Structure formats: structure tokens, C-alpha cells
Amino acid sequence: MSLTLPDLPYAKDALEPYLSAKTLEFHHDKHHKAYVDNGNKLIAGTDLDKEDAEAIIKKVVGDASKAGIFNNAAQVWNHSFYWLCLKPKGGGRPTGEVAQKIDADFGSYQKFAEELKNAGVTQFGSGWAWLVLKDGKLAVTKTGNADTPIAHGIKPLLTVDVWEHAYYLDYQNRRPDYIQAVIDNLINWDFVNSRLK
Numbered sequence: 001m002s003l004t005l006p007d008l009p010y011a012k013d014a015l016e017p018y019l020s021a022k023t024l025e026f027h028h029d030k031h032h033k034a035y036v037d038n039g040n041k042l043i044a045g046t047d048l049d050k051e052d053a054e055a056i057i058k059k060v061v062g063d064a065s066k067a068g069i070f071n072n073a074a075q076v077w078n079h080s081f082y083w084l085c086l087k088p089k090g091g092g093r094p095t096g097e098v099a100q101k102i103d104a105d106f107g108s109y110q111k112f113a114e115e116l117k118n119a120g121v122t123q124f125g126s127g128w129a130w131l132v133l134k135d136g137k138l139a140v141t142k143t144g145n146a147d148t149p150i151a152h153g154i155k156p157l158l159t160v161d162v163w164e165h166a167y168y169l170d171y172q173n174r175r176p177d178y179i180q181a182v183i184d185n186l187i188n189w190d191f192v193n194s195r196l197k
């Protein structure tokens with residue numbers, strides 16, 4: 001099968017106290033896995049069955065008859081990417097190339113952090129907040145439900161999952177507090193810098 005569930009790149013309790021082991025257990029082992037399993041059922045026996053998530057997303061985007069395949073493949077890709085965007089003792093001001101680009105393209109780290117938080121807070125319903133590279137410049141954007149920048153030819157550098165399942169066990173309805181905790185304590189800037197290379 002072509003959609004696969006990667007292992008988490010850290011222990012389930014590694015992101016505590018900001019994200020609990022319980023949240024990672026449900027989020028990775030139940031939600032992420034369900035997108036993998038459901039997507040694989042939908043592509044079984046079709047010409048998509050040997051493709052990876054990114055190829056499937058690009059092949060079915062915009063095809064209403066394949067919306068179920070798109071949604072599951074995009075959620076598989078988005079979650080695999082999201083896990084890599086987090087790490088224990090992360091967050092705060094970046095270093096390296098992305099730090100310089102944030103100053104150049106947003107004016108300051110503070111301005112960037114406010115924009116990313118605002119994108120996540122104002123995403124109505126489920127979705128994702130993103131830092132992307134578009135036309136050589138950094139930009140903050142948001143997508144609804146399963147939608148993903150890679151379906152639209154835009155390169156993601158960082159994402160924050162703002163579906164309720166990402167934070168409800170730890171933060172209940174306090175989505176802004178969850179996003180702030182990720183920004184201040186969990187962003188894997190080494191990974192973001194590697195995406196810029």
C-alpha cells in the first residue's frame with residue numbers, strides 16, 4: 001500500500017507539558033492512522049495504489065469524484081509533515097537562514113509569530129496554519145480541512161494542525177493557547193531551515 005504511517009520522531013511524552021502523551025497517542029495512533037487506512041482502502045486496485053501521498057494529492061486535486069482520496073491523502077501528508085515540525089525544547093526565536101528571512105519578509109520574529117497565531121486562530125472550523133515559501137518569499141497562510149499548500153504548487157516550511165483533535169484533550173476550546181505553546185516551545189526550526197535548503 002502506498003500511504004504509510006511514519007513513526008513519531010520522538011517519544012509520545014516528549015512534548016509534555018505542552019502536548020500530552022495522551023494527545024499524541026490519539027492524534028498519531030488513531031487519527032493519523034485512520035487517514036492512512038481509509039486512504040489505502042479508497043485507492044486499492046486503482047492506478048493510484050503504488051503512488052505516495054504527494055503524488056496522489058497532485059493527481060486528484062480538483063477532481064470532485066476523488067474528494068475522499070484527496071482528503072485522506074492530504075491528511076496523511078499534512079500529519080507526517082506536522083510531526084517533523086515539532087520537537088522537545090523547540091520554539092522561540094529561530095537561528096540560521098530562516099531567522100534572516102523572517103526579519104526580511106515579516107519585519108521581525110514577533111510580527112511573524114503574531115501572523116502565524118492569527119492564521120490558526122481565525123481558521124474557521126478544522127484546518128492548518130502554515131509558513132510557506134511563495135515566489136521566493138516567506139508567507140503565512142491557512143487551509144481548511146485537509147487542504148494543503150502542496151496541492152497548489154506552494155512549498156510548506158512549517159505547519160500547525162488546528163483541528164480540535166490536535167489540542168482538545170490538553171486545551172479544550174483554548175486554541176489560541178495551544179498555538180502559542182507550539183510557537184514558544186515546540187517548533188523545530190532545524191527542520192524548517194532544512195526545508196529552505
Ligand code: MN
Pocket residue numbers: 027031079161163165166
Ligand atoms: Mn490532526
